[in-house]
Amino acid sequence: MEFLQYGIGRWVHIMAGVMWVGLLYYFNFVQVDALKAAAADNPPSGGGITKHVAPRALFFFRYAALVTVLMGLWILGGKADDALLFKERAYVPIGIGAWLGLIMFFNVWALIWPNQKKILGIVTATDEEKAKARRVAFLASRINTALSMPMLFFMVASGGLFRRAVFGA
Amino acid sequence: MKNPLDSLWGTVITGLVLTVVLYYLARAMMGG
Numbered sequence: 001m002e003f004l005q006y007g008i009g010r011w012v013h014i015m016a017g018v019m020w021v022g023l024l025y026y027f028n029f030v031q032v033d034a035l036k037a038a039a040a041d042n043p044p045s046g047g048g049i050t051k052h053v054a055p056r057a058l059f060f061f062r063y064a065a066l067v068t069v070l071m072g073l074w075i076l077g078g079k080a081d082d083a084l085l086f087k088e089r090a091y092v093p094i095g096i097g098a099w100l101g102l103i104m105f106f107n108v109w110a111l112i113w114p115n116q117k118k119i120l121g122i123v124t125a126t127d128e129e130k131a132k133a134r135r136v137a138f139l140a141s142r143i144n145t146a147l148s149m150p151m152l153f154f155m156v157a158s159g160g161l162f163r164r165a166v167f168g169a
Numbered sequence: 170m171k172n173p174l175d176s177l178w179g180t181v182i183t184g185l186v187l188t189v190v191l192y193y194l195a196r197a198m199m200g201g
Contacts, residue, residue, distance in 0.1 A: 096191055096194075149188050150187050150191045
């Protein structure tokens with residue numbers, strides 16, 4: 001019962017919260033101002049998404065990833081090596097969560113953002129390069145969506161009574 | 170074979186399966 005309540009219940013609670021608050025921030029930090037700017041385009045550019053929404057969204061997207069990782073490493077502090085190298089039993093769950101987060105961070109900065117720059121015309125690219133960039137950015141984004149599920153599971157099940165309820169240790 | 174990541178539900182199921190696999194891996198690393 002504790003596994004369901006503290007493990008699965010807390011996991012779903014946080015995943016749903018991430019979706020809720022993430023979209024709330026998207027609407028407020030990105031969409032409202034972006035659509036206002038798109039409406040002010042004179043003459044109308046017809047590029048609301050590519051010119052106004054996507055660049056703003058990607059700005060907050062990649063810098064939120066950076067702050068998340070930097071703060072996570074700061075919280076781990078001197079225990080970062082115990083977690084990332086799985087040196088201590090109690091740090092295995094947070095270590096797995098941290099590695100998944102680091103892979104996601106790599107995907108954002110090394111795959112999604114450089115390819116999105118080509119797609120959006122921020123850097124010049126041929127049609128063929130753009131088509132390839134779309135596929136790479138799409139797959140990296142889908143991989144991150146899949147990885148976010150175990151990442152959040154291990155993050156939320158990594159401490160105290162939650163770790164004992166989920167891992168029995 | 171189709172890439173499961175091409176569909177949204179394929180992506181979600183991939184995430185769930187990976188969670189289960191990593192859960193058992195973590196338990197094994199923690200000594201059962």
